[in-house]
Amino acid sequence: MGEREKSASDAPGTVYLVGSGPGDPDLMTVKARRLLEEADVVLHDKLPGPEILGTIPEGKREDVGKRAGGDWTPQEYTNRRMVELARRGKTVVRLKGGDPFVFGRGGEEMEHLAREGIPVEVVPGVTSAVAGPGVAGVPLTHRDHASSVSFVTGHEDPTKEESAVDWRALAETGGTIVVLMGVGKLPEYARALVEAGKRPDTPVALVERATWPDMRVATGTLETIVAVRDREGIEPPAIAVIGEVAATRERVLDLLENAGGEP
Numbered sequence: 001m002g003e004r005e006k007s008a009s010d011a012p013g014t015v016y017l018v019g020s021g022p023g024d025p026d027l028m029t030v031k032a033r034r035l036l037e038e039a040d041v042v043l044h045d046k047l048p049g050p051e052i053l054g055t056i057p058e059g060k061r062e063d064v065g066k067r068a069g070g071d072w073t074p075q076e077y078t079n080r081r082m083v084e085l086a087r088r089g090k091t092v093v094r095l096k097g098g099d100p101f102v103f104g105r106g107g108e109e110m111e112h113l114a115r116e117g118i119p120v121e122v123v124p125g126v127t128s129a130v131a132g133p134g135v136a137g138v139p140l141t142h143r144d145h146a147s148s149v150s151f152v153t154g155h156e157d158p159t160k161e162e163s164a165v166d167w168r169a170l171a172e173t174g175g176t177i178v179v180l181m182g183v184g185k186l187p188e189y190a191r192a193l194v195e196a197g198k199r200p201d202t203p204v205a206l207v208e209r210a211t212w213p214d215m216r217v218a219t220g221t222l223e224t225i226v227a228v229r230d231r232e233g234i235e236p237p238a239i240a241v242i243g244e245v246a247a248t249r250e251r252v253l254d255l256l257e258n259a260g261g262e263p
């Protein structure tokens with residue numbers, strides 16, 4: 001076949017970097033829902049959760065979270081796949097848990113697409129960093145307890161010299177600390193915060209699979225939370241919220257119990 005003339009059909013499709021929200025389908029944006037319906041292909045990993053993934057027809061889902069074999073790292077594979085599909089004129093949704101720009105590599109993917117000349121649009125989502133504490137009854141700010149909030153990754157080893165997260169500075173701000181990817185290294189950063197001057201009885205809440213049907217919440221203090229994590233078997237994905245605000249949940253549960261009277 002000879003070279004075809006450039007026509008509108010040769011224009012690449014758009015890639016939408018879409019945040020799915022934390023997992024409850026009712027917490028997806030209307031725009032995300034519409035784009036999932038309109039998309040030719042949805043590239044996703046496991047983080048959007050079973051309920052949301054279950055609403056996408058099998059035929060247009062592609063799991064790019066895990067890849068058996070191959071020479072590419074998953075991120076390179078995802079980048080290539082997005083470009084390949086868009087160049088075939090497909091409308092692509094790259095679905096990400098929470099918000100695409102909160103520890104979601106959305107920035108890297110957006111730049112990659114732009115470099116390749118693929119139209120890209122970002123559709124923000126409800127991040128688990130806000131929704132997780134929210135559904136657990138933990139306000140991130142509070143007039144009496146916290147006037148700032150920090151979102152940090154717990155993946156970094158706090159004992160590392162050049163750790164990208166400055167736990168000491170975080171301890172000093174006195175604001176609420178929300179840790180993503182923070183189940184595994186909880187012992188290390190809980191200790192780092194106490195060493196930096198945080199009170200050992202600072203409240204901590206762990207919110208596992210926030211808004212999923214099997215969500216769990218566990219609470220403790222910087223001193224006890226590792227034992228709580230181990231006893232309850234808390235696993236990723238989970239959010240850790242550290243600060244006085246984390247005690248609000250128990251207070252409200254007590255109030256509700258005492259105010260309730262007869263069921």
Ligand code: SAH
Pocket residue numbers: 022023047096097098099100101102103104126127128129132179180181182207208209210211212236237238239
């Ligand atoms: N872009 C996502 C975060 C991706 S990083 C967002 O905005 O939510 C992956 C981390 O997100 C997990 O390790 C966990 O800390 C957190 N996370 C994502 N979904 C979650 C959920 N439903 N419940 C608890 N934590 C969640």
